Each structure stands twice: as C-alpha cells, then as structure tokens.
Amino acid sequence: MDRAKRENDTHSKPTLYGNKRLLELDLDYLERRGGETITCENAESGSKEEESPADTLDRVKVVFLGAPRVGKSSIIRQFVWSEFCEEYKPTERRETFYPSVVLADRLYELKITDLPMIPYFPVSSHLEWTDFRYYGLRSANAYVLVFDLSNQDTFQYIRTLREQIYEARDMRGVPLLVVGNKQDELSPAAASGTRYRDIVNLVRKHWRCGYVECSARFNCRVVQVRIT
Numbered sequence: 001m002d003r004a005k006r007e008n009d010t011h012s013k014p015t016l017y018g019n020k021r022l023l024e025l026d027l028d029y030l031e032r033r034g035g036e037t038i039t040c041e042n043a044e045s046g047s048k049e050e051e052s053p054a055d056t057l058d059r060v061k062v063v064f065l066g067a068p069r070v071g072k073s074s075i076i077r078q079f080v081w082s083e084f085c086e087e088y089k090p091t092e093r094r095e096t097f098y099p100s101v102v103l104a105d106r107l108y109e110l111k112i113t114d115l116p117m118i119p120y121f122p123v124s125s126h127l128e129w130t131d132f133r134y135y136g137l138r139s140a141n142a143y144v145l146v147f148d149l150s151n152q153d154t155f156q157y158i159r160t161l162r163e164q165i166y167e168a169r170d171m172r173g174v175p176l177l178v179v180g181n182k183q184d185e186l187s188p189a190a191a192s193g194t195r196y197r198d199i200v201n202l203v204r205k206h207w208r209c210g211y212v213e214c215s216a217r218f219n220c221r222v223v224q225v226r227i228t
C-alpha cells in the first residue's frame, strides 16, 4: 500500500471516487448500527476496542469468498482469534474483522469481510449498489478464494467466481489468493489423483496467483493465508 497515495485519497476533493468512499463509510456505520457489535481486534496485542467509522478509512479491504462449508469463517477466526469450532454455524450475515498484521516490518490494518454465499460476483456497480449483499465487493483490495481440499467439487465455485471477478473489474494490482483448506482431510488417494494435480497446476501455472494449503482446524499454515 502506497502511503502517499492513501494520504492523497483521504484529502481528495469529492470526486466520484471520493463520494463512493464517503458512502462506503456511511454504509459501514449503518451496518455496525444494525445490531452486530464490531470490534477492532489487534492480532498483535490481542486488544479489543470499539471501532469508530473514521477508523475504517485506510484499511486494506480483503474479501473471503467460496462455497458454503469450505472453512472461510474458520480460517478468519483462527487467524484473528486463534480459535476453532467443530460445529458448523452458517454465516448468516456479513461479518467484518479488523486485525492488524506486521509483514516485513510494515503494519497493515486489514478489514476482512466474511459473507454468506453469494450466487455470483456483482458484474456491474449497479448490482453492487442495489443489493446490499454485494456492497464493497468490487472495490476490495484483495480476494481470498477458498475451496475444500477434501471436497474438490467446491473448486468449481471459485473457478467460476474468479472468471466473474476478472470480467467485472480491473484486477491489475489486486492480489487474488487461492486457499485449499481442510488439508487434514485430504486423503493420500485424493492427493495423488489427477484432479488434485489439475487444480494445483491450473492455479499455479495458469492463474499465476498465490496458492496455500492450510487446515483451519489444526491452525496449520493459516498465517500463510496472507496477501503480499
């Protein structure tokens, strides 16, 4: 993140982009007022504090997407709170987390968005603005697309979603990370199968994006689920 650019953006005149940012803050505020208590969790110190709307200005916005039950919420909770729940609790509404991380001596303040399943990525800004489910998706700074290594059918969902994301917006400079979760349940047979190899090949060689295999359950490589 280019600090000079961020400062420029903050002080820019109310251009279309500037207005969008303001509206975005208002929606964040409304979202917070909607009942859910959103806290600022500092992953370094573990401290919690109330978040004020102005605090959301300079954050790196990361959106987690993937089929239901692949472990998106589990990865986020393991990353932010170091906790894991065996029981499946479907994500019924948008949840937002605000961890801070230090990478290569730099502090990044993240805004991580976890969502109920979306049927498709909003292909136009009109869709994004008319349906609250899609709000903020097109302006994310990074995407984490999660599938379940023990149920490789779930890869198809992120494959389609990735195509839609690339059709919907300019992805230059926007990192996209693919995460294969539930590595603890990847059987040796599946790991040596052609389907698994095809997925890894496609992601690494053709999509040329980051690929991490992790287990939210055992907190294995969850910290490597990061955008650089």
Ligand SMILES: Nc1nc2c(ncn2[C@@H]2O[C@H](COP(=O)(O)OP(=O)(O)O)[C@@H](O)[C@H]2O)c(=O)[nH]1
Binding pocket: 066, 067, 068, 069, 070, 071, 072, 073, 074, 075, 085, 086, 087, 088, 089, 090, 091, 181, 182, 183, 184, 185, 214, 215, 216, 217, 218
């Ligand atoms: N074995 C195993 N189970 C996991 C892992 N991550 C999540 N789960 C389980 O998978 C289910 C769905 O997880 P959840 O995070 O709610 O999925 P989401 O719908 O993608 O947010 C829950 O029962 C979790 O306990 C993992 O790494 N290994």
Ligand SMILES: [Mg+2]
Binding pocket: 072, 073, 074, 089, 090, 091, 114, 115
């Ligand atoms: Mg969830």
